[in-house]
Every structure is written in C-alpha cells, then in structure tokens.
Amino acid sequence: MEKSQFKAFVVTEKENNFIGEITQRNLSDLPNGELLIKVHYSSLNYKDALSVSGNRGVTKNYPHTPGIDAVGVIVESEDSTFSINEEVIVTSYDLGMNTDGGFGEYIRVPSAWVVKLPKGLSMKEAMIYGTAGLTAGISILRLTQLIKPNDGDIVVTGATGGVGSLSIAILNKLGYFVTAVTGKESEKEKLIELGAKNVISRSEFENTDKRPLLKPLYIGAIDTVGGTILENIIKTTIPGGVVTCCGNVASPKLDLTVFPFILRGVTLIGIDSQNYPMSSREIVWEKLAGPWKSEVLLNSYEEITFDKINEKVELMLKGKLKGRTIIRCS
Incomplete structure (x- = not known):
C-alpha cells in the first residue's frame, strides 16, 4: 500500500505572481490514468521553466506540478501490458503541461503515454536524455x-x-x-x-x-x-x-x-516529440539505450533536488543554464 501523501514541487498563482514551493499532495488529487508511478527522476526542460513562470501557453490552470519528463516504477496498474515494479519512462504528451508532472514523487497517467525502460539504460540515464x-x-x-x-x-x-x-x-x-x-x-x-x-x-x-x-x-x-x-x-x-x-x-x-x-x-x-507515435518512440529509445549511447554525454549532467528548481529555472530563462539538469524525486 502506497502512502496517501507525497512531496511535490507545486506552482501557485498569488496576486499575479507565480510561486514554486515544495508541498504535500494527496494521491487522490492526481488525475485519472491506468498507471500510478513512483517517480525516481525527472529533468528540467524549457517547457518546465515556462510552466514554473506562469506561461499560459504551456499551463492553463494553477496550482500545478510541472515536469514533462519522468522515470520510475509502477506501483499500481490497470493495464495488463504493464506490471507492478516495472521501470518505465514517461515523456511529453500532456505530462507536466496541464497534467500533473514529474516534479513530484508520484504521477498517474494513461498507459498509452508510457514506454518500458529499455535494457542497457538506467533510470538516471533515461532522464539525462529525457x-x-x-x-x-x-x-x-x-x-x-x-x-x-x-x-x-x-x-x-x-x-x-x-x-x-x-x-x-x-x-x-x-x-x-x-x-x-x-x-x-x-x-x-x-x-x-x-x-x-x-x-x-x-x-x-x-x-x-x-x-x-x-x-x-x-x-x-x-x-x-x-x-x-x-x-x-x-x-x-x-x-x-x-x-x-x-x-x-x-x-x-x-x-x-x-x-x-x-x-x-x-x-x-x-520535429514534434510531444505527440510522436509510440511505435516510433520505442525505436528511438532502444537506439538511445544501445548503438547511440554516449558515455561522454551521460557523464555530463547536474543532479538537483526540488529545493533547487527555482534557481535553475531562473538560469534557464536567462539562457545561462548549461547541459542537462536532472531532478532526484525520491
């Protein structure tokens, strides 16, 4: 049985300002979906920075948990294609835009959004890619x-x-x-x-x-x-x-x-990665885990926790953030 509450980075609109804070959320507040996933890592992308800063073109309604990337372990499944404890990747679609995203310890999503983590790729490496x-x-x-x-x-x-x-x-x-x-x-x-x-x-x-x-x-x-x-x-x-x-x-x-x-x-x-077909998406992930895998690249990243997100978002919006930033969620 999973705990009923979890930690998340939530952006709230306060007097026309958008404030990102670490808070407690309830599993029952998550949207509908066949899979409940315990998130191990997320990553910081430009769309996340826009969502954190209150860009209505990315996120229409607040409070909101950003994070268009997530990798973790399935803890509840209503789809026989996926098993409990299976490691999976979720990127793009509506995750982190208007659906609660990877800047939280848990997400609940449609199974159609989910890719099984390929062999040869760790969860951390999957988010260095993202x-x-x-x-x-x-x-x-x-x-x-x-x-x-x-x-x-x-x-x-x-x-x-x-x-x-x-x-x-x-x-x-x-x-x-x-x-x-x-x-x-x-x-x-x-x-x-x-x-x-x-x-x-x-x-x-x-x-x-x-x-x-x-x-x-x-x-x-x-x-x-x-x-x-x-x-x-x-x-x-x-x-x-x-x-x-x-x-x-x-x-x-x-x-x-x-x-x-x-x-x-x-x-x-x-190139539209947001709605890229699942069959082709799986091919790309297999290549990233296999013949395209670059050790030089995968050793080039910064790992942060929720409390550093605001700082990194500010740098990203100023064009001063270098390389990849991944977020340890649990």
Whole structure:
C-alpha cells in the first residue's frame, strides 16, 4: 500500500505572481490514468521553466506540478501490458503541461503515454536524455535516413542546450562531422569534448541576408532555435541536404523564398516529440539505450533536488543554464 501523501514541487498563482514551493499532495488529487508511478527522476526542460513562470501557453490552470519528463516504477496498474515494479519512462504528451508532472514523487497517467525502460539504460540515464534526448533522437533518425556520414558536414544550433549537446554526441558516435553553433564562446572546449569537430559563433548566422541562396556549406542540420539562424542554415544547405527544426526560441517566423527547396532540393523536416507515435518512440529509445549511447554525454549532467528548481529555472530563462539538469524525486 502506497502512502496517501507525497512531496511535490507545486506552482501557485498569488496576486499575479507565480510561486514554486515544495508541498504535500494527496494521491487522490492526481488525475485519472491506468498507471500510478513512483517517480525516481525527472529533468528540467524549457517547457518546465515556462510552466514554473506562469506561461499560459504551456499551463492553463494553477496550482500545478510541472515536469514533462519522468522515470520510475509502477506501483499500481490497470493495464495488463504493464506490471507492478516495472521501470518505465514517461515523456511529453500532456505530462507536466496541464497534467500533473514529474516534479513530484508520484504521477498517474494513461498507459498509452508510457514506454518500458529499455535494457542497457538506467533510470538516471533515461532522464539525462529525457524529452531533449527523444527530440534529438527523432531528429537524428530522420536525418540518418536521408544522408550518410560521407555526404558532408552537419551543423547543430543551440549547441550547449539539451537537444543540441545530445545531438552532437550521438552524431559524432555515428561518424558524422559536426559543426556546433553557439553564443557561448566559453563552452568551445566542452563542445569539442562532446564530439564537435568545429565550433562557430552564433553571430555568423544571425545577420539578416536577403539573398535567396547563400554559399552551400552543409549537407544537414539540426536546428533548435528557428528565426534568422534557421533561415540562413536553409540557404547554406548543399543540394539534396536535410534540415530538421524543433525549436523557436529565436523566433517562430521564417522569411524565405522557395529557392532552397526548388533549386537545391533541400528538405525541411519538422520535429514534434510531444505527440510522436509510440511505435516510433520505442525505436528511438532502444537506439538511445544501445548503438547511440554516449558515455561522454551521460557523464555530463547536474543532479538537483526540488529545493533547487527555482534557481535553475531562473538560469534557464536567462539562457545561462548549461547541459542537462536532472531532478532526484525520491
């Protein structure tokens, strides 16, 4: 029998301010779902930072427990596909957005959201990956289906962030020559350690250039920021190249002509990890646990507890948080 109360990091709206505090919650307050999971680890993502800060585009109603990632052990199951004490991963869907998320000791979710923890991956490693790892994995899966290591160089933007750093480490392991784009000059050595063969400043891609095409440089790209940087990457993609797009922190807008697509045959692939099909999601997790697993990457993280979440959220919103941050929940 599980205890009826548990500890969680809960965000409450107070006089138009959003306050995140550690509090006691009741299991009976959790939403409906076939699986009750005792959470061992969660991780900090940009959507979590937005939820903590009261962004209504992410979370509509407060009080709320954020955390779009969780890994733990099943303690109650109404689905015969899953067993008590089975280790499982839950990422994306509505977890941590409008459904109570991983910043608590327990979650209750639909079984359709749940992936069994693959062999070869610990619970801690699963959260070092988290949604960022899943997003990077989907991007790499799509990229590697169309281009091979000998085809040319790959450029990765937002290189010091979760998706960027994970992408660099995995692509390097698969034999691709990776150029990292970052605004953090001090992180050059770290990016090289992860596997980047070349590191260039974000400012090289930030200048607006109205020409419809630029000098072709890269056969592929994983872009995490959008805006002008994505525009210029598309314009510098080699004929037949592939660009994946999964973020809009710079801007959601693109000012482009169709010329990169009809004169160079560039392919632009949008990446949606939130509602990615379960069958494909399981394939990506198996690869992250097996052939794509990077020991360099999995040794690069910071582990915190609930009491440090506010501090890390503030750093993330200022663009000053480096690498992956995981949260020990129990």
